[in-house]
Amino acid sequence: MATVTGTKAASEDKELLISGSEAVAESLTLADIDVVTAYPIRPYDTVMQAIAKKIANGQLVAEYIVAEGEHSQFEIVKHASTVGARVFCGSSGVGWMYAMECLVVTPPLRVPMVCLVGNRALDDPGAFGVEHNDALVVRDLGWLLCWIDTSQEALDTTLIAYRVAEDRRVFLPLAISADGAFLTHSQAITMVPPKEKVDRYLPRYDRGDLLLHPDNPITVAPQANEDWVIEIRRQNDEAMKRAVGVIEEAYADFRRVFGRGPENPWFEEYMADDAEIILVGMGTISLPIKVAIREMRAKGKKVGLVRLRWFRPFPFERLVKALSGAKAIGVIDRDYSFGSPFHSGVVANEIRASLYNADTRPPLLSFICGLGGREVTLEDVNKAVDMCYAAAKSGKADAKTHWLGVRE
Amino acid sequence: MSALICEVVYRGIFQKNLAARIVRGIVLSARKSERWGIAFGRYGDSPQRNGIPAKDFAIVADTKEELEQNMARYEPKHVDVTICVDDTLSKGVESWAWYGLQPINRLTEPNGTLLMTSLQPFEALLKDIHKKDAPYKLSLIRAKASFSGLWVYKEDHTEVRILGALAKIAPSFLTLDAVAEAIGEMEWGSELKVASARKAYDRIETRDVKITEGNTEVPYAFEMPKWWEMREGVTIPAIPIGKPKEGGQGYVPERNPYFKKFSTRTMRPVVDFDTCVKCNLCWIACPDSVFDVMPDGTFDANMEACCGCGVCEAVCPVENCITMVNESAFDDNASQWEMWRKDKTAYKTWLGAKIGDKKTTVRSHGFRFRGQYDEELKQDLDSGGIEITAGIPGENADRKTVPGVGGGR
Numbered sequence: 001m002a003t004v005t006g007t008k009a010a011s012e013d014k015e016l017l018i019s020g021s022e023a024v025a026e027s028l029t030l031a032d033i034d035v036v037t038a039y040p041i042r043p044y045d046t047v048m049q050a051i052a053k054k055i056a057n058g059q060l061v062a063e064y065i066v067a068e069g070e071h072s073q074f075e076i077v078k079h080a081s082t083v084g085a086r087v088f089c090g091s092s093g094v095g096w097m098y099a100m101e102c103l104v105v106t107p108p109l110r111v112p113m114v115c116l117v118g119n120r121a122l123d124d125p126g127a128f129g130v131e132h133n134d135a136l137v138v139r140d141l142g143w144l145l146c147w148i149d150t151s152q153e154a155l156d157t158t159l160i161a162y163r164v165a166e167d168r169r170v171f172l173p174l175a176i177s178a179d180g181a182f183l184t185h186s187q188a189i190t191m192v193p194p195k196e197k198v199d200r201y202l203p204r205y206d207r208g209d210l211l212l213h214p215d216n217p218i219t220v221a222p223q224a225n226e227d228w229v230i231e232i233r234r235q236n237d238e239a240m241k242r243a244v245g246v247i248e249e250a251y252a253d254f255r256r257v258f259g260r261g262p263e264n265p266w267f268e269e270y271m272a273d274d275a276e277i278i279l280v281g282m283g284t285i286s287l288p289i290k291v292a293i294r295e296m297r298a299k300g301k302k303v304g305l306v307r308l309r310w311f312r313p314f315p316f317e318r319l320v321k322a323l324s325g326a327k328a329i330g331v332i333d334r335d336y337s338f339g340s341p342f343h344s345g346v347v348a349n350e351i352r353a354s355l356y357n358a359d360t361r362p363p364l365l366s367f368i369c370g371l372g373g374r375e376v377t378l379e380d381v382n383k384a385v386d387m388c389y390a391a392a393k394s395g396k397a398d399a400k401t402h403w404l405g406v407r408e
Numbered sequence: 409m410s411a412l413i414c415e416v417v418y419r420g421i422f423q424k425n426l427a428a429r430i431v432r433g434i435v436l437s438a439r440k441s442e443r444w445g446i447a448f449g450r451y452g453d454s455p456q457r458n459g460i461p462a463k464d465f466a467i468v469a470d471t472k473e474e475l476e477q478n479m480a481r482y483e484p485k486h487v488d489v490t491i492c493v494d495d496t497l498s499k500g501v502e503s504w505a506w507y508g509l510q511p512i513n514r515l516t517e518p519n520g521t522l523l524m525t526s527l528q529p530f531e532a533l534l535k536d537i538h539k540k541d542a543p544y545k546l547s548l549i550r551a552k553a554s555f556s557g558l559w560v561y562k563e564d565h566t567e568v569r570i571l572g573a574l575a576k577i578a579p580s581f582l583t584l585d586a587v588a589e590a591i592g593e594m595e596w597g598s599e600l601k602v603a604s605a606r607k608a609y610d611r612i613e614t615r616d617v618k619i620t621e622g623n624t625e626v627p628y629a630f631e632m633p634k635w636w637e638m639r640e641g642v643t644i645p646a647i648p649i650g651k652p653k654e655g656g657q658g659y660v661p662e663r664n665p666y667f668k669k670f671s672t673r674t675m676r677p678v679v680d681f682d683t684c685v686k687c688n689l690c691w692i693a694c695p696d697s698v699f700d701v702m703p704d705g706t707f708d709a710n711m712e713a714c715c716g717c718g719v720c721e722a723v724c725p726v727e728n729c730i731t732m733v734n735e736s737a738f739d740d741n742a743s744q745w746e747m748w749r750k751d752k753t754a755y756k757t758w759l760g761a762k763i764g765d766k767k768t769t770v771r772s773h774g775f776r777f778r779g780q781y782d783e784e785l786k787q788d789l790d791s792g793g794i795e796i797t798a799g800i801p802g803e804n805a806d807r808k809t810v811p812g813v814g815g816g817r
Contacts, residue, residue, distance in 0.1 A: 226505070227632060
């Protein structure tokens with residue numbers, strides 16, 4: 001990792017040329033994490049290597065535990081978090097699936113672990129390109145779930161993640177999803193803030209009344225059946241609802257302390273204000289879309305992008321405001337949900353559901369694209385926009401899902 | 409249109425197979441008259457634990473629609489017949505789930521029947537069974553509680569005797585002939601068992617219970633917290649470490665304020681404080697922290713926490729210092745040590761009566777020595793019982809005979 005430039009003398013930030021995974025490791029160092037567990041799987045292993053290097057260099061003092069598999073990996077941090085440690089963990093694809101038993105119990109136990117899911121296709125055949133289905137399996141379980149797009153966003157979001165997850169009003173696990181290869185393995189210029197600023201932004205993790213400690217004797221997870229479980233779920237539901245306000249607070253404070261960051265935490269709007277056609281997607285898919293939009297704008301086509309950052313909690317009210325004025329919406333999923341309504345991807349159906357009560361419901365077209373790490377081309381995006389214009393003209397979307405970039 | 413709803417209150421594990429046979433027997437007997445039925449357990453009782461009260465249900469109805477109407481709930485709210493196959497459950501039922509202590513007759517319909525196996529007189533049972541605001545019938549089959557394990561089954565005919573008695577209680581749903589036919593078709597059935605069912609039909613004893621009769625104790629209850637009152641993170645506070653007793657001389661641990669074990673045990677320890685050598689072994693070995701330390705260094709078994717496992721009796725090095733006694737011999741959960749402190753002579757007399765009776769000190773489950781079961785069977789036979797043979801169901805059924813009923817099958 002090379003220091004690129006020292007020209008910005010005025011800024012306290014340090015500029016580094018680092019990948020998304022390395023940016024996460026920078027944040028973990030700044031957040032002074034206590035316990036990290038590791039088990040290699042591509043592309044998550046890049047962050048694991050970056051943290052190991054930080055510890056080896058003496059830049060970070062933390063317990064680094066190499067587990068015998070993902071199941072243990074997530075169990076270890078779960079327990080470390082209950083005794084008050086700030087923890088980090090992560091995985092990819094089928095590794096994340098192998099940890100599933102721990103992943104499902106983490107939200108009800110109110111363990112604010114922060115994880116990186118380096119998005120990877122679910123095997124077989126050993127594919128390691130990006131698909132979002134791995135992280136999405138926890139979408140119904142009480143995990144906070146967000147997608148990042150750049151190294152800078154990786155760094156910033158990791159700091160925000162601890163602030164949100166460890167807020168006593170929330171206390172939920174948080175998975176940061178990063179597209180394998182496009183983000184985890186691509187190095188970009190990234191601003192790294194000084195530790196003093198981070199200390200001002202990020203309070204210590206205080207587990208309070210839930211701390212497992214001899215001075216606070218409690219039992220965690222006694223067996224509970226039908227007499228208790230629905231109440232436990234309802235508590236989880238409330239924490240997720242409270243997370244909405246906490247996330248907005250965390251972004252506002254981030255802007256105050258670091259002098260950057262989006263005003264709208266939930267999604268990035270790119271030329272969407274006056275757009276006739278709005279495309280929606282998550283992660284690094286934004287790159288070809290933005291380029292295509294600029295080309296189309298040059299030809300007079302008013303196209304915009306809404307790139308979702310937060311999937312859980314899902315910003316349905318804000319999305320309705322942002323989308324219902326368009327003439328047509330095109331949702332591009334880098335995931336699949338076989339047999340779902342309209343055979344769409346996950347995001348398309350979430351947005352359909354969000355729009356159901358809206359006063360105006362533009363035609364919504366759903367697309368599946370870029371699976372297994374396949375490149376999303378400008379041609380793919382142009383094709384989607386053309387179809388959206390056709391739907392805008394007729395006022396009606398076809399009840400189908402279109403696969404882009406598939407050989408047919 | 410009509411339906412018959414029965415519950416079987418039984419001891420977890422020890423009577424699981426017995427209860428399952430009874431509810432299946434009810435449904436299959438009623439099927440002989442073209443009734444529809446379902447047999448099921450209260451799911452909250454599972455996974456069961458040794459001795460913890462649990463429930464099975466059988467519902468039979470004239471039509472499928474009426475059956476569904478009665479099935480569409482977690483457990484029936486009212487039952488025509490409550491069947492209780494261990495009379496120590498007459499003190500109440502506290503399930504493994506969180507229901508507080510429920511009177512054994514809580515679900516019994518007005519003018520319904522509580523059918524029990526017991527050797528106790530009606531009056532003795534009514535000291536334990538809670539008062540009910542409606543009259544009902546108490547029916548008894550003279551038998552002691554039949555306890556087995558999860559993988560073994562004591563073929564002492566309790567299941568068929570219950571079914572024979574039910575034919576007397578609800579003849580419009582289960583005729584005696586239908587019960588006999590159903591038993592004959594069971595994989596565990598035999599002519600001998602049919603004969604037992606018919607005998608139970610003849611021998612069942614029934615008495616009306618008035619609303620003035622019964623135990624006046626208010627059953628232990630608590631209110632479940634709302635979701636926002638519960639601690640988050642699926643956490644519960646640890647039980648506090650307890651309080652010193654009488655100026656630091658003794659020590660009483662805190663106990664779970666919601667889950668008591670009053671109805672879990674079938675036996676309880678009786679302690680001779682005069683012979684106790686204060687060795688601490690009961691206090692150390694008890695898995696439920698039952699033993700309160702008394703100011704004189706002896707140990708009082710607290711009945712809120714005792715599940716009757718008998719480990720204390722097993723580890724006690726002094727002969728007859730701790731003796732397990734059947735729960736039916738007690739009317740309350742009072743402190744033995746306080747009784748002893750108040751009047752040592754009276755306590756000695758009380759203790760002698762409790763531990764001197766072989767009938768109440770014989771283990772309710774498990775056996776103390778090899779061959780005990782054979783001895784018990786012989787005693788049953790000597791006192792007018794019928795000969796039955798132990799074994800795996802079906803294994804030796806052909807060799808079972810019953811005098812006066814005919815040869816084997």
